[in-house]
Amino acid sequence: MEITESVGVAASGEYLTFTLxxxxxxxxxxxxxxxxxxxxxxxxxxSPPFIKGVINLRxxxxxxxxxxxxxxxxxxxxxQFTVVIILNIGKRVVGIVVDGxxxxxxxxxxxxxxxxxxxxxxxxxxxxxxxTVDERMIIVVDIExxxxxxxxSLVDAAAV
Amino acid sequence: MSIDMSxxxxxxxxxxxxxxxxxxxxxxDLDVENPSLEDLNAIFRAAHSIKGGSGTxxxxxxxxxTHVLETLLDRLRKEELRLRAEMVDAFLAAGxxxxxxxxxxxxxxxxxxxQIREVCERLNQLASGEAPAAAPAGGMQRQARTVYLSCxxxxxxxxxxxxxxxxxxxxxxxxxxxxRHRPDAADPTLSAVLTTLYGDAEIRDxxxxxxxxxxxxxxxxxxxxxxxxxxxEAPAGDPGxxxxxEAPAAADPGxxxxAEEPAAATGGDPGxxxxADExxxxxxxxxxxxxxxxxxxxAYGLFEDAAGKPEFPAHRKVAPGDxxxxxxxxxxxxxVNAPGGVGLxxxxxxxxxxxxxxxxxxxxxxxxxxxxxxxxxxxxxPAVETAKAGxxxxxxxxTVANTDTSIRVSVEKVDQLINLVGELVITQAMLAEAANAFxxxxxxxxxxxxxxxxxxxxxxxxxVMSIRMLPMSMVFSxxxxxVRDLAGKLNKQVEMKTxxxxxxxxxxxxxxITDPMTHLVRNSLDHGIExxxxxxxxxxxxxxxxxxxxxxxxxxxxxxxxxxxGGLNREKILAKAKEKAIPGVHDGMSDHEVWQLIFxxxxxxxxxxxxxxxxGVGMDVVKRNIEGLGGKVELESSPGYGTxxxxxxxxxxxxxxxxxxxxGGETFIVPLTAIVESLQPALADIRTMGGDxxxxxxxxxxxxxxxxxxxxxxxxxxDITQGIVMVIEGEEGKAALFVDxxxxxxxxxxxxxxxxxxRVPGISGATIMGxxxxxxxxxxxxxxxxxxxxxxxxxxxxxEGQMAA
Numbered sequence: 006m007e008i009t010e011s012v013g014v015a016a017s018g019e020y021l022t023f024t025l026x027x028x029x030x031x032x033x034x035x036x037x038x039x040x041x042x043x044x045x046x047x048x049x050x051x052s053p054p055f056i057k058g059v060i061n062l063r064x065x066x067x068x069x070x071x072x073x074x075x076x077x078x079x080x081x082x083x084x085q086f087t088v089v090i091i092l093n094i095g096k097r098v099v100g101i102v103v104d105g106x107x108x109x110x111x112x113x114x115x116x117x118x119x120x121x122x123x124x125x126x127x128x129x130x131x132x133x134x135x136x137t138v139d140e141r142m143i144i145v146v147d148i149e150x151x152x153x154x155x156x157x158s159l160v161d162a163a164a165v
Numbered sequence: 166m167s168i169d170m171s172x173x174x175x176x177x178x179x180x181x182x183x184x185x186x187x188x189x190x191x192x193x194d195l196d197v198e199n200p201s202l203e204d205l206n207a208i209f210r211a212a213h214s215i216k217g218g219s220g221t222x223x224x225x226x227x228x229x230x231t232h233v234l235e236t237l238l239d240r241l242r243k244e245e246l247r248l249r250a251e252m253v254d255a256f257l258a259a260g261x262x263x264x265x266x267x268x269x270x271x272x273x274x275x276x277x278x279x280q281i282r283e284v285c286e287r288l289n290q291l292a293s294g295e296a297p298a299a300a301p302a303g304g305m306q307r308q309a310r311t312v313y314l315s316c317x318x319x320x321x322x323x324x325x326x327x328x329x330x331x332x333x334x335x336x337x338x339x340x341x342x343x344x345r346h347r348p349d350a351a352d353p354t355l356s357a358v359l360t361t362l363y364g365d366a367e368i369r370d371x372x373x374x375x376x377x378x379x380x381x382x383x384x385x386x387x388x389x390x391x392x393x394x395x396x397x398e399a400p401a402g403d404p405g406x407x408x409x410x411e412a413p414a415a416a417d418p419g420x421x422x423x424a425e426e427p428a429a430a431t432g433g434d435p436g437x438x439x440x441a442d443e444x445x446x447x448x449x450x451x452x453x454x455x456x457x458x459x460x461x462x463x464a465y466g467l468f469e470d471a472a473g474k475p476e477f478p479a480h481r482k483v484a485p486g487d488x489x490x491x492x493x494x495x496x497x498x499x500x501v502n503a504p505g506g507v508g509l510x511x512x513x514x515x516x517x518x519x520x521x522x523x524x525x526x527x528x529x530x531x532x533x534x535x536x537x538x539x540x541x542x543x544x545x546x547p548a549v550e551t552a553k554a555g556x557x558x559x560x561x562x563x564t565v566a567n568t569d570t571s572i573r574v575s576v577e578k579v580d581q582l583i584n585l586v587g588e589l590v591i592t593q594a595m596l597a598e599a600a601n602a603f604x605x606x607x608x609x610x611x612x613x614x615x616x617x618x619x620x621x622x623x624x625x626x627x628x629v630m631s632i633r634m635l636p637m638s639m640v641f642s643x644x645x646x647x648v649r650d651l652a653g654k655l656n657k658q659v660e661m662k663t664x665x666x667x668x669x670x671x672x673x674x675x676x677x678i679t680d681p682m683t684h685l686v687r688n689s690l691d692h693g694i695e696x697x698x699x700x701x702x703x704x705x706x707x708x709x710x711x712x713x714x715x716x717x718x719x720x721x722x723x724x725x726x727x728x729x730x731g732g733l734n735r736e737k738i739l740a741k742a743k744e745k746a747i748p749g750v751h752d753g754m755s756d757h758e759v760w761q762l763i764f765x766x767x768x769x770x771x772x773x774x775x776x777x778x779x780x781g782v783g784m785d786v787v788k789r790n791i792e793g794l795g796g797k798v799e800l801e802s803s804p805g806y807g808t809x810x811x812x813x814x815x816x817x818x819x820x821x822x823x824x825x826x827x828x829g830g831e832t833f834i835v836p837l838t839a840i841v842e843s844l845q846p847a848l849a850d851i852r853t854m855g856g857d858x859x860x861x862x863x864x865x866x867x868x869x870x871x872x873x874x875x876x877x878x879x880x881x882x883x884d885i886t887q888g889i890v891m892v893i894e895g896e897e898g899k900a901a902l903f904v905d906x907x908x909x910x911x912x913x914x915x916x917x918x919x920x921x922x923x924r925v926p927g928i929s930g931a932t933i934m935g936x937x938x939x940x941x942x943x944x945x946x947x948x949x950x951x952x953x954x955x956x957x958x959x960x961x962x963x964x965e966g967q968m969a970a
Contacts, residue, residue, distance in 0.1 A: 046939075047831070047938060047940065047941065048831060049941070050925065050928070051877065051926065052925070059918070060939065061939050063588050064584035064587050064916070065916075065921065066918055066920070066939060068921055068922040159922060
């Protein structure tokens, strides 16, 4: 019910697709600030392993999350091909590390289906739906809800 | 659409608060006796702008109040009415009401309807030229009183019976009149007993058409006959007489200065000084003689307080020995020997003419005047005497220039600019480093260009940082009102002084320093400065002085709150501390240690709790706030001479002096203020306690040993002799922080970690190093706590697998 609703809302629009291991994900392109390579990060003490640390993005301290570690997908390797998507979520700027960025696609309600409910590492609450484009399955994530969720521990518990 | 409107609202709110603040400061500066037309116009303009703005945006409640306010102001500036002290009070009250209404429109609580009505009524009454019939808010209940009036009427009034009758009829309207002596050609003195509800000011007002306010002698006691005798010798036709009307006016602009100097001038001669502001008037010999005599009869502040504020003591004795107190660092003493001081009054209206006419009058009259009567300004404005007179004009010029040449920019834009410049500096540093690889001969032009770039970026950074800087006067300017109100409430006489108004401080600090300073000012007024009686008994000037001072010292801004009150009472503090069982209290403590006890939570030595202070919440909060800003508070006090609170703040919140340390390949910044010393420990210095806890023995002290690598779970140096121990001092007391190495000392720009991430235990913020990398700034107290507790416990619970339910 809730999912169908959000699918309806998110139905039409441009989505940026990226890969984590062999899976393809999509997120609302309007949330993306920029895409850049992976720089040296400064570690944050006592933080969960998927939070790589913070970088200096033109004077702004931006935390970097490795979604591959978070979702146990792909090999977390860091080289010149590693991609960081800088997201603008609410008033926050957050970077996510992914294996690669594929393209920008247009999805509408016809090629977007609700995700079936089953336990996975990525809770279905954060999935807006499954999109199909040229036989590819794209998992469309509600990146804003995911990034501000408690389990990403990116925000203070009190602020959630 | 609605967004657009709210944007305009914001501008209106900002402008209106500015107008209100401006109005308030003008009102507080206003000389009630002789208000400058320019000031009145400025106040009028401010009120008018608020009215216009509120009308445009449909805030009709504000329009109504400002309209009433404007009406009265308009009459004042057209000189249809004379300014009275209660008008200033009413204006200030109206300002408060407007502010409350403004806050309401900004989403604050509803303004008090009753208060609005009351203020409007008061203003209306004042505007219609009547004294408020009912008791005004301040509870200045007027009572019928008997006043003895005597004044010499000009010959033409006496000669023309009709005019005289009109005058007497007018008097009869405001008072029950019993004429003792009806003026006639032989003796133009009008002498009468009035029973009236009105103040002296109204009586003078009534007579003002014919007689200068100052020439009207009003007293609670019967004027002795000797005085009359002298009147006889001062015929109305005396050339000096006419001058009398003008002379006081001429003196006005100089008041502030002269109010300062009096006691200094005389030392042993009690009293003369206060008369000083009347000095120019002394050039008119005859009336001066009258004053002299009437005063000598032990009277009643003849020239007191035309504004007639009965709640303030009009008579004040100056005790001998006050002189030092009166001589201020401001150099007022300069005027001591120039009682005639004419040169100083160049700008005084009407004076040149007066002077010429009064040529023959002996200037020496003044010193003989046994002044009972405090200078007018002193009584008009009993609570606050902002020693501004000398500065006023130049200030005004500055303000005018400021409003004309400034633009309103949001702080975010400025911060963005500062960030961008910061980036530029980093980029420039990178370029410079890369350019070092080039051959200086072949790449000469490039290297010269990079040199130039580095100079320009540095200049740019400095000027951009200065945008955020605001003068301390932004903070100081709110205190005259606080002091005035509080002094009135506490029945104390306090003069407020500010030094170093132009000292600049970061905007963020300016905002955060106001509350602690208000606390200190209230404390000084409530506990520091004594009541006039006590002060006189102690041989001090009855009027206390509160000085706010700001200055730069190295990389710090030093703000001082100085009062010349009773000082701290060592015995009382010690007794209280023992009563509260504060640990480590003993009689042998140094003064400095005793003063520090004041900062303990819940500490108050006030005998009784007032609504001003004394509840013992305060100094600990002040201290915590200031330490939160990276500053320090110190106290100096000397019994009988006063107390000085010194606040040291970093120049800006955005920059921190820090030591960078390396631990396990990571760089951390330790605030320099927290570091006591750094040393290389010997193995023998490390002792264990309970097997696990380690202590370091440094100079006879056992300090808890905290390894930063352990706290943060890093791979630091294991061999203690290979690392460095930093003795740090935070809220938790001293501790020894073990790090791998010291890297260097920097000024770092503080960046928030919470803006995009969250609070990290042990970290107070982050910064960007010269090479563009991010370094964490340690929260020394938290790190100590983490190190002393079980480090496992302070780590966040494992996050994986913990699905948000």
